[in-house]
Amino acid sequence: MDGPPPQEEDFTVIPIPDRLAHKNWKARVSAYEALIKIFENSASDTDPAFRPYINNTDLVKKFVTDSNAVAQEKGVECTVALVKFAGETAAKTREGIVPALVDKCLGSARAGTKSQAVELILQYAEVENGGTGIINDLLPGLGAKQPKAVAGCVFALKEVVRVFGTTVVPSPPILKALPKIFAHSDKTVRAEGTNLTHVLYQYLGPGLEPWLADLKPVQVKELKDAFETMEKDGKGHKTLKPERLTRNAAREAEAAGDEAEPQGEDVVEEPPDPRTFAEAVDIVPKLPASFHSNLKSSKWKERKEALDDLHTLLKNTPRIKDAGELGELAKSLAQCIAKDANINCVMVAANCLEEMAKAMVDSFAKYRESVFPPMLERLKERKANVTDAIGAALDAIFATTTLTDTIPDLDPALKSKNPQVKEGTLKFLGRSLSSATSPLPQAQIKPLAETLAVLLEDGFEGARNEAATCMGTLMKMVGERPLNAIMDTLAEVRKAKVKEAFEKATIKCKAGGAPARSAPAPAPAKKAPVASKPPAKKVAEPEETEAPEPPKKPVTKPPVAKPPVKKVPAVVANAAGGNAAGPSSSAPPKKPNASAAPKASNKPSAPAAAGALDTVKYKHTPEDAEALAADMIPAQIMSDLGDANWKVRLAATEEMQSWLEKEASNVDAEVLVRAIAKKGWSEKNFQVSDKYHA
Known part of the structure; x- marks a missing residue:
């Protein structure tokens, strides 16, 4: 019968609910397309347009299980738009939708349906702010009868891990399923399993290997060879970063004013322990x-x-x-x-x-x-x-x-008379400080630091070095401020070692210590004469070695007391009423003395200055000075200075002069003077003695 073909029915005039239930697949496609536009044009994720669908999971389930292949693809695309634009309010539909995707979509012959199904799965992980629910819904698909469906599930697992990382997606359930995937009879499933394992390796690294124990030896060998190749090609551990943020992470990043970077970019992924499960x-x-x-x-x-x-x-x-x-x-x-x-x-x-x-x-x-x-x-x-x-x-x-429980158990070993026990215990303590997941309580910080300070002066070098490592790691954990008081009591050489250890230390937890403080504020001036009693312990700090600030007005008379001839970094204590140089070089305490100097024209300060020279505070203790000298002065010179033959001693003094000319800028004057004083002040030979004083 001739004539034009019958005109197709215009489905757009039919209400969307009726089109969704229509027997004609083209009507359903029309409804899905209309809904996609509505969802895209919605004002917000709380738009009333979403309500009929997010409150009716069974209806949405029909979208993704449409009996017509073309309509099904469009139905999955429509559901992607629903979840994407409805956001977290659509998360509650996941329990009914993802199992349907596993049954009807991931094994589809249409590439578009499979890709849209995977995108929908990723959208659910995003709006649920985690991948736990998604993984629980995907894993049952590994037991599907159709190999295509199983391969599709493995591919979806790989994509979720790749896109969000193991910080968002829990890896242990997937790792436990690897033996089942690699034991599958279909080579496509096993190939997808290999791809999944490669992605897991990029996040977890060598920590993945214990989970491969139940695979066939040939499979394990192939995977390990692939891991080595990935490392050589620059695609190994820590090279893969998450591509997408969950909605919650995106809000946090926006609130912090940061760029929306994938969650956990700088987080070191800790591989899960197989024993846990x-x-x-x-x-x-x-x-x-x-x-x-x-x-x-x-x-x-x-x-x-x-x-x-x-x-x-x-x-x-x-x-x-x-x-x-x-x-x-x-x-x-x-x-x-x-x-x-x-x-x-x-x-x-x-x-x-x-x-x-x-x-x-x-x-x-x-x-x-x-x-x-x-x-x-x-x-x-x-x-x-x-x-x-x-x-x-x-x-x-x-x-x-925990550290809290462990530290008291170490105390007897740290005080052992056996140097190897002390060294080994300190090594263990250092590893414990580095690997601890909770910081040391405030009450235990000072006692531990005091113990380490004692061990820093131990006669056994191994113990000293490990004590410095422990102190540096402790400082990294609790901050510099809690340890400042103890650090002030240490010799400069010990401080340097601790600081070096601090820079190298790695920790897993931090107590939030404040940054190192600057020089302490000057203490209130006391009227008690400094010369009344010698200092019981070292109180000098490097700042105290600076010369007093010059007076703002020129002094008409020459200074009453000359500064020391030798550049010895020690603090000269002042008698009462003298020009008090306090423990800080701050200007205010010095102004009264500077202004008072011109007024005191009758030289009352001369006796005080003389008395000040009677009490000298050294920067280093005798033990520290000796240790520093051993590090600073060539050993052969010091040995020859103590030789019984005066000619050898004379040659040593000449060699020291040559050495000093080259190293003068790096020499600690106090350490040098105190070192040669032991050898030279009692020198009987006049030629050698002259060289000493030269």
């Missing part, structure tokens, strides 16, 4: 009945065999259930570490305690007091492999407890 197992029934008797055997091989069996059991039990008998086991292992004469037994016992602490997590903390002292005592062992094993066990135990 393992089921706790009671190992007490699995312990051999003869274990404790074998551990006390006089034959070291029997002791080691018992320990090896225990270590195998502990290593194969990711999570250990707490039991009363485990306390006795922990004590036995600690005693073995402390007293066993065979270092092989000591190392295996330490390995056992390490695995035990890791597997028991927080429940091991209560055994801390009974195992720390004997373990620390065995740090006297000089073999590095033994102390390393003990150190690893100590670190694992510390991870179950």
Whole structure:
């Protein structure tokens, strides 16, 4: 029958609700397109246009499960617009929509439907301010019958992690699912699993590897080879950054006036511990009945065999259930570490305690007091492999407890007479300060700092160095201000080492200490004569070594008291009524003295100036000066200055003169004068003596 084709029905004249329920798929497409425009033109995310849909999840579910493939694609696109523009108010529809996407969209033959479904999943993660719900809805899709649907789910998981990062998206549930993905019979699913693992590696790094233990060896090898290639190509760990913010993070960034950068850009991703998600197992029934008797055997091989069996059991039990008998086991292992004469037994016992602490997590903390002292005592062992094993066990135990609880347990070891024990304990303390997740309480800061200050003067170099590291790390944690009083008592060489350690230290928590203070304000002037009693301790600071500020008006008479000839950085104490140079070089205290000088024309200040020269306050203690001299003056010169042959001493003084001409700007005059004074003031040979005074 000839004639024009029948004119298509104009669906735009039909109300949207009727079009959504229409049998003709084109009518439904028309409705979806109309809704997209309405959502895009909405005034805000609370626009009334959203209400009929966000309050009716079943209706929206029909959008994404439309029986017609073309209409379904447009329906998913419409839902993307709904969630995007309705924002967080649309988050409540996720529970009904995402499972439908898993069933009907992620395995679709239409690329547009799949890409829109993935975008909708990303939108839900954004408006829910997290990916937990999304991950819980996607994981059941890994058991779908259609390989295409499974591959689509794995791809969606990868995209959520890639776009938002593991700060927003919890990685442990995904990591637990990796063995299931890699065991799938379909190669496309396994290939998507490989891509997912690559993205996880870019965020988590080597911490991902324990989660690959249940994969086939060939798969593990392929993945590790791929990781190495990624690192070489500059696409390895920490190279991938989140691309999108959640709505909440975007608001916070806007409120802070920052650019809307992806959340967690500068956050170091901590890989989750696989043990956290393992089921706790009671190992007490699995312990051999003869274990404790074998551990006390006089034959070291029997002791080691018992320990090896225990270590195998502990290593194969990711999570250990707490039991009363485990306390006795922990004590036995600690005693073995402390007293066993065979270092092989000591190392295996330490390995056992390490695995035990890791597997028991927080429940091991209560055994801390009974195992720390004997373990620390065995740090006297000089073999590095033994102390390393003990150190690893100590670190694992510390991870179950806190700094607050641990510090008191270290005090006896820090005061041990054995230098290796002190050094090893300080190394452990330094690692603990760096890895602690909560800062040291205010009440414990000063006692610990005082202990470290004492150890900074220890006769054993290893202990001194580690004490400086600990002090620097503590300063990084609590700030400089709480430690200023103690730092002021340290020699300059010690301060320098602490500051160096402070710059290098890394920590995981900070107490919010204030920046270092400037020089203290001058103390109120006291009338008591300074010469009445010598200073009991060093109170001088570098600022005090400056010469008094010149008077604003020229003094007509020459100064009553000459300044010291030698440039010795010491503070000259003034007698009462003299020109008082206080502990600060601030101008106000000096003005009265400067103005008083011209008035006192009868020379009353001369005796005071003379008295002032009688009491000298050195900047360095004798011990510090000696230590600084050893570092500053060439050792050969100092050795020759004490030689019995006067010609050798004379040559040494000439060599020192040459050295001084080159290094004058770097020499501490006080240290130099005090060093040669020990050698030279009693010199009997006139030629050598003349050289000293020259």
